[in-house]
Amino acid sequence: MLNYLWGGMILIGIAVAAFTGKMPDVTNAAIDSSKEAVTTCITMTGILSMWTGLMKIAETSGLIKILSKKMAPFLKFLFLQIPKNHKALDYISTNIIANIFGLGWAATPAGINAMEEMQKLNHNKKYASRSMCMFMIFNMSSLQIICVNLIAYRTQYNSANPSEIIGPGLFATFVSTVAGILFVKIVERWKYK
Amino acid sequence: MSFLILISNLMVPLIFVFIIFYGYSKKVEIYDVFVEGAKDGLKTVLQILPTLIGLMVSVGILRASGALSLLEKCVSPIADAIGYPKETVPLTFMRLISSSASTGILLDLYKTFGPDSFIGRFVSVMMSSTETIAYTMSIYFISVKITKTRYTLHGAIFANIAGVIASLWISNLLWGS
Numbered sequence: 001m002l003n004y005l006w007g008g009m010i011l012i013g014i015a016v017a018a019f020t021g022k023m024p025d026v027t028n029a030a031i032d033s034s035k036e037a038v039t040t041c042i043t044m045t046g047i048l049s050m051w052t053g054l055m056k057i058a059e060t061s062g063l064i065k066i067l068s069k070k071m072a073p074f075l076k077f078l079f080l081q082i083p084k085n086h087k088a089l090d091y092i093s094t095n096i097i098a099n100i101f102g103l104g105w106a107a108t109p110a111g112i113n114a115m116e117e118m119q120k121l122n123h124n125k126k127y128a129s130r131s132m133c134m135f136m137i138f139n140m141s142s143l144q145i146i147c148v149n150l151i152a153y154r155t156q157y158n159s160a161n162p163s164e165i166i167g168p169g170l171f172a173t174f175v176s177t178v179a180g181i182l183f184v185k186i187v188e189r190w191k192y193k
Numbered sequence: 194m195s196f197l198i199l200i201s202n203l204m205v206p207l208i209f210v211f212i213i214f215y216g217y218s219k220k221v222e223i224y225d226v227f228v229e230g231a232k233d234g235l236k237t238v239l240q241i242l243p244t245l246i247g248l249m250v251s252v253g254i255l256r257a258s259g260a261l262s263l264l265e266k267c268v269s270p271i272a273d274a275i276g277y278p279k280e281t282v283p284l285t286f287m288r289l290i291s292s293s294a295s296t297g298i299l300l301d302l303y304k305t306f307g308p309d310s311f312i313g314r315f316v317s318v319m320m321s322s323t324e325t326i327a328y329t330m331s332i333y334f335i336s337v338k339i340t341k342t343r344y345t346l347h348g349a350i351f352a353n354i355a356g357v358i359a360s361l362w363i364s365n366l367l368w369g370s
Contacts, residue, residue, distance in 0.1 A: 001290070001291070001327070002291060002293070002294070005290070005291060005294055006247060006248065006251050006294070009251040009252065009254070009255050009294075010250070010251045010254050010255075012255065012258075012260055013251070013254035013255040013256075013257070013258040013260050014254065014258065015258075016258040016259055016260040016263065017254075017257070017258035017259070017260075020258065020259045022257060022258050022259055025257040025258070026254050026257050026258050028257065029250075029253035029254050029256065029257035029258075030250050030253060030254055032253065033246075033249040033250045033252070033253030033254075034246050034249065034250050036249060036253075036300070036304075037242065037245040037246040037249040037250075038242070038246070040245065040249075040300060041238050041241065041242045041245060044238055044241070045234065045235060045238045048234040048237055048238055049231035049232075049233075049234025049235055049238075050231065050234070051234065052230045052231060052233040052234035052237070053226075053227035053228065053229075053230040053231035053234065054208070054209065054212055054227065054230070055230060056226050056227060056229055056230020056231075056233070057212050057213070057215075057216045057221060057223050057226050057227055057230065058212050058215070058216075059230075060216075060221050060226045061212075061215050061216045061218075061219040061221045061223075062219060063212065063215050104237075105233070105237070108332070111333055112332070112333065112336045115333050115334075115336055115337045116336070116337055118337075119337040119339070125338070125339070126338075126339060126340055126341055127339065127341040127343060128334070128339050128341060128342050128343050128345060132339070132345075133342075133343055133344055133345050133348065136329070136330065136333060136334075136342075136345045136348075136349065137345060137348035137349050137352060139324075139329065139333075140324045140326050140329050140330070140349040140352065140353070141324065141349070141352035141353070141356070142321070142322050142323055142324040142352075142353070142356060144321065145204070146204060146205070146208075147320065147321040149296075150317055150320055150321055153296075153299065153300060153303060153308075154303070154308040154313075154317060156300075156303075157300075157303040157304060157307065157308045157313075158307075158308070159307075159308035159309050159313075160309055161201075161309075162308070163201050163202070163204070163205060164198065164201050164202075164314075165201065165314060165317040165318050165321060166200060166201040166204050166205075166321075167196070167197030167198055167199070167200035167201040167204075168197050168201075168318045168360070168363045168364065168367060169317070169318050169321035169322055169360075170197075170200060171197060171359065171363050172318055172319070172321070172322030172356050172359040172360040172363060173321060173322040173356065175322070175355055175356060175358075175359035176322050176323065176352045176353060176355045176356030176359065177352065178355075179351060179352045179354075179355030179356070180348055180349070180351065180352030180355075183344075183347075183348045183351045183352065184344075184348055187344050187348070
């Protein structure tokens with residue numbers, strides 16, 4: 001997909017520039033943008049490494065594991081079809097906690113394990129089960145409490161207070177997650193009555 | 194609303210304090226572990242850098258050529274009617290499709306309008322409360338060979354629209370003119 005998206009954006013840009021007479025600007029933009037990507041990444045290296053370092057402490061000390069366990073009662077409400085103490089629930093909670101703390105590298109493997117476990121419980125192997133739909137929608141409703149990357153980007157462009165968006169972001173994240181859960185609960189009630 | 198600002202200011206220090214004390218209580222050698230973990234950050238950035246170069250160049254060209262302002266003009270009748278900032282329409286759609294392409298557009302908006310402008314703040318909140326649907330759905334469902342995803346896509350889009358509306362609402366409340 002990115003093959004078309006990326007090429008398409010450049011070709012459209014150049015085509016429009018041919019009409020607007022902005023070819024020199026296009027050349028400069030291409031050079032400046034590539035430079036800027038590097039400076040942005042340098043800013044990001046500091047902030048992101050600080051965060052991954054901190055999260056490594058949380059991981060090593062067992063904090064992530066304990067938080068995952070604390071998710072259990074909440075998961076029961078979301079995943080009614082998964083039997084108690086099933087492995088799928090462990091993977092789901094690990095995935096959710098990892099997503100909340102922005103640990104993408106830990107979230108994806110756990111999420112795939114969770115899908116595999118749910119597939120074992122699934123009767124029709126081609127169709128997503130109810131639990132899978134819930135898991136995916138919950139997952140894609142955005143769970144992260146702090147977007148470290150965003151703060152890094154804001155810092156790079158000289159924001160006076162890069163972290164001011166954390167609180168409002170948390171509020172909007174909460175709304176989207178609740179909306180996702182409500183959507184599934186309503187669809188389920190309507191489909192499986 | 195000052196509560197949300199308070200959270201913004203306190204969140205990072207609180208997480209630091211909490212994790213450090215928890216680490217001490219479990220007798221973890223926190224500094225050594227921190228340094229080890231910081232290396233993961235370096236690896237992540239190295240992975241991001243090439244995609245960011247590619248997509249910032251393409252968005253940069255799109256902006257410099259005037260194509261983006263053309264697009265903004267096209268969507269402005271609808272966007273203005275519903276009170277949506279027209280400059281952020283391309284980002285809103287791209288966000289669902291590609292994480293790296295939307296980052297490219299986001300950085301372009303920061304550069305063009307500034308991260309502390311209303312647009313800059315709104316897109317920051319929006320980016321933190323939405324998720325790239327296309328990528329996530331494909332890796333998870335492909336991993337278990339499921340082809341019929343049923344209502345997953347509808348639900349994910351619904352949740353993300355709710356996130357966008359909530360972002361706009363809270364941004365208007367906090368920083369609206």
